[in-house]
Amino acid sequence: MTNCQVADFYPIQKLVAVNNKQIAIAARGVKMVYQSGREIFHALKDINLNIHRGDIQLLMGPSGSGKTTLLSILAGILTPSGGRVNLLGEEITKMSDHQLSRFRLENIGLIFQSFNLFPALTALENVQLALKIKGIKGKKAKEQALSLLSQVGLADKTNLRPRNLSGGQKQRVAIARALTGSPQLIMADEPTAALDSRSGQRAIELLRRLAKEEGSTVLIVTHDPRIIDVSDRIVHLEDGMLLTSSSAIA
Amino acid sequence: MVSIARKNLFEDLPRFLVAQAGIMFAVSLVTIQTGILEGFTGSTTQLIDSTTADLWVADVEMVHLELTKSLLFRQVNIAQKVDGVQKAEPLIMGGGLWLTNIGQLTPLRTFGFDPEGELFRPQTTAGSLRDLKQPYTVMVDESKLNSLNVQIGGSAQIRSLPAKLVAITQNTQSIASSSVVFTSLENANAYIYSAFSSKLDCKLEEEGVNCTTIYEKSDKADSFELAENLETPEPLSSTDAIAYILIKAKPGQDLEVLKQKLEAALPGTRAYTTAQMSKKTKDFWKKRTGVGFILGLGATVGVIVGMVIVGQILYTSVSDHIKEFGTLKAMGAPDGVIYGAIVEQSLWMAILGYIPSMVLCLGLSYWALATEGVIILITPLSAVGIFAITVVMCVGAALFAIQKVTRVDPAIVFKA
Numbered sequence: 001m002t003n004c005q006v007a008d009f010y011p012i013q014k015l016v017a018v019n020n021k022q023i024a025i026a027a028r029g030v031k032m033v034y035q036s037g038r039e040i041f042h043a044l045k046d047i048n049l050n051i052h053r054g055d056i057q058l059l060m061g062p063s064g065s066g067k068t069t070l071l072s073i074l075a076g077i078l079t080p081s082g083g084r085v086n087l088l089g090e091e092i093t094k095m096s097d098h099q100l101s102r103f104r105l106e107n108i109g110l111i112f113q114s115f116n117l118f119p120a121l122t123a124l125e126n127v128q129l130a131l132k133i134k135g136i137k138g139k140k141a142k143e144q145a146l147s148l149l150s151q152v153g154l155a156d157k158t159n160l161r162p163r164n165l166s167g168g169q170k171q172r173v174a175i176a177r178a179l180t181g182s183p184q185l186i187m188a189d190e191p192t193a194a195l196d197s198r199s200g201q202r203a204i205e206l207l208r209r210l211a212k213e214e215g216s217t218v219l220i221v222t223h224d225p226r227i228i229d230v231s232d233r234i235v236h237l238e239d240g241m242l243l244t245s246s247s248a249i250a
Numbered sequence: 251m252v253s254i255a256r257k258n259l260f261e262d263l264p265r266f267l268v269a270q271a272g273i274m275f276a277v278s279l280v281t282i283q284t285g286i287l288e289g290f291t292g293s294t295t296q297l298i299d300s301t302t303a304d305l306w307v308a309d310v311e312m313v314h315l316e317l318t319k320s321l322l323f324r325q326v327n328i329a330q331k332v333d334g335v336q337k338a339e340p341l342i343m344g345g346g347l348w349l350t351n352i353g354q355l356t357p358l359r360t361f362g363f364d365p366e367g368e369l370f371r372p373q374t375t376a377g378s379l380r381d382l383k384q385p386y387t388v389m390v391d392e393s394k395l396n397s398l399n400v401q402i403g404g405s406a407q408i409r410s411l412p413a414k415l416v417a418i419t420q421n422t423q424s425i426a427s428s429s430v431v432f433t434s435l436e437n438a439n440a441y442i443y444s445a446f447s448s449k450l451d452c453k454l455e456e457e458g459v460n461c462t463t464i465y466e467k468s469d470k471a472d473s474f475e476l477a478e479n480l481e482t483p484e485p486l487s488s489t490d491a492i493a494y495i496l497i498k499a500k501p502g503q504d505l506e507v508l509k510q511k512l513e514a515a516l517p518g519t520r521a522y523t524t525a526q527m528s529k530k531t532k533d534f535w536k537k538r539t540g541v542g543f544i545l546g547l548g549a550t551v552g553v554i555v556g557m558v559i560v561g562q563i564l565y566t567s568v569s570d571h572i573k574e575f576g577t578l579k580a581m582g583a584p585d586g587v588i589y590g591a592i593v594e595q596s597l598w599m600a601i602l603g604y605i606p607s608m609v610l611c612l613g614l615s616y617w618a619l620a621t622e623g624v625i626i627l628i629t630p631l632s633a634v635g636i637f638a639i640t641v642v643m644c645v646g647a648a649l650f651a652i653q654k655v656t657r658v659d660p661a662i663v664f665k666a
Binding site (some may be wrong): 028064068071072077101102104105106108110112113116118119120121129131133163189224 | 252257258260438573574578579580581582583584587611663664
């Protein structure tokens with residue numbers, strides 16, 4: 001019985017632990033339907049999924065399979081057409097926009113394929129800005145930002161703007177930004193897609209450390225087979241449907 | 251502290267400069283249009299505002315400074331005797347034609363006053379008011395020296411009478427008026443009525459004999475043949491026409507009470523405080539002529555065009571950074587942080603657009619006054635007002651741009 005099938009038998013309110021492992025992310029019957037004129041497109045069809053705390057979970061599948069849509073819904077960025085999503089024991093599909101923003105700010109770190117750094121800001125300022133919106137300002141923010149950039153190996157690049165950084169360095173700044181406020185959930189969309197082999201490996205190692213040393217739950221949408229080696233579980237999506245869930249380690 | 255607004259603004263310098271040029275254009279448009287409107291109306295009352303009179307006595311049908319019926323010179327003495335009046339002085343006003351030595355003809359507005367008086371003393375930049383006591387001498391505004399084609403010490407003609415320029419004044423010329431010439435009461439009387447023949451009309455009335463000087467256009471009205479056997483202009487007689495009586499009140503007088511006393515002593519007249527006289531003239535030009543409407547329309551269009559330009563610039567700027575704002579939303583940043591950044595950016599644009607615009611407009615107004623005598627009035631109050639308009643324009647445009655951010659789909663952040 002796959003992990004996602006086990007969870008189907010439990011009401012979402014009680015999804016605290018399955019098989020003695022705490023559940024960080026749970027989706028029940030999640031659907032996403034887009035309508036354009038008379039045409040209806042089912043981007044996601046009845047998705048049920050559990051992700052354990054501290055796991056690195058991969059979401060794989062061909063282009064257009066609905067991976068990024070599912071990631072957006074699980075991150076509370078997109079509201080599903082149907083179904084429920086529970087993050088860290090709280091049902092986010094019942095939250096108001098304001099509550100959802102607050103929840104994301106406090107609990108989720110996002111990493112994007114195209115980095116989404118602010119081009120006008122230096123590496124340090126990009127991280128400081130994230131701290132600022134989390135309420136950490138001034139000297140404390142600067143110290144924390146410098147510490148995070150050191151952790152990702154960019155202590156000597158703090159005053160450079162994104163245009164002066166390589167792709168790998170930009171992604172590490174983005175990872176440092178995602179780590180501000182020590183979020184319990186890290187959600188990454190193709191974090192290694194724009195990186196060369198060496199930079200990709202470095203980013204993967206950072207994400208692995210986050211999960212194994214910091215206890216964060218990491219959900220990664222990827223095509224990159226290099227990440228499979230460090231992941232705990234993989235789910236495959238095709239045509240908006242969850243096909244399989246497997247343990248990478250096993 | 252990281253200011254994403256300020257950083258975004260300066261990130262792309264050429265784009266920033268182009269945007270600021272647009273804002274500068276908008277602010278300059280508003281400043282110049284409103285400056286011309288204020289300068290125009292202000293110029294029509296410069297003479298009124300420059301006097302030290304407390305009150306102006308005019309015919310009851312007076313419309314504005316340059317459109318009034320006559321009073322009689324003898325009424326000055328009556329006004330002088332009214333309780334509470336410290337000083338009463340006559341002011342003559344009439345039309346004329348200026349003929350230069352090379353045959354150029356220019357319409358004139360002639361003002362006659364007592365050069366040794368206290369209440370009407372235009373500031374001289376050359377010569378002195380006392381020189382105007384000499385027969386057939388005049389003073390003109392420095393902005394009109396070129397158009398009248400005369401220099402100090404030079405001569406021309408007013409109709410058939412000679413006119414020697416002995417003094418120059420400044421800040422007296424109304425944009426709406428013909429070229430203004432100042433001279434003594436006697437000279438003004440001679441110039442204004444040189445085209446007319448006069449006769450004395452006396453009637454026996456209950457209070458005694460009432461005489462009025464009646465002027466009729468003479469056969470030589472349109473002749474510029476210099477008068478032969480020129481006589482010194484005669485002092486005004488009691489029946490000669492004047493335009494206004496300027497009044498200085500005794501210290502501590504209630505001006506409203508004194509106005510009533512003067513109107514009672516001089517039937518058919520109305521007294522105005524200097525401020526009221528100024529407002530009546532301004533209102534005429536602003537409300538009763540197309541000039542005020544056109545300039546007001548220009549100023550309004552300036553504000554609207556300015557708002558559109560600034561709106562477009564900010565909207566484009568926000569569109570260019572929409573993914574960044576989407577990223578902030580996805581990260582969970584409160585709307586206040588995002589909107590604050592856009593409004594802060596608009597405020598910076600307002601400040602950095604306003605300062606060079608104002609410097610440019612002040613230079614332009616100085617140049618226009620020095621070369622053309624055209625006043626583009628930028629007072630501290632109007633400068634503050636235009637800054638407020640600039641801020642409103644920019645923040646209004648920011649609120650418009652914020653609409654785009656409120657509709658942004660945070661999922662945009664996942665698009666590569």
